[in-house]
Amino acid sequence: MPRSETELMLKGYGLTTAEMYYRMPDHQSVLNSFVWQDYDLAPDYPKLFGFIEFWQEKLDGPLHSVRFTHRKMIRAGEWRNVVQEFRLN
Template structure:
């Protein structure tokens, strides 16, 4: 995990994972899935809904359904500074 991701988590972002089900443009009876994952803010999920809008404008495969989950990795109150470390054999 890089420094940027930690800053996002401290600002309240959590990991959002979405599975988008879409139909093939040439074969409407075929249903495929695409997994998308990004740090996003709940409950509004601006990045997820922005991606869905992009899909609807730019991708030929029409969306059938979307299911997603959101998980906060850490919260600002869970962060603590460690000043020492002890090693036990």
């Protein structure tokens, strides 16, 4: 069942961005890059490492290196439930 981005952020997921450098299958001396983004859980990063495993098993271009960053979009002190709003004229 797909979840909304807000639900994922409230459950502790953060936006993970990875830049992968890989060698071209036919030209091993040429490096190319690919950028991947998804919501993932730190510090285990199951989605990122799952994608890297998929790459190594299914794709022909061998990985040279992977650089990634992770940022939580909602932190503990930034979310509050507003129950009622008062307007002053």
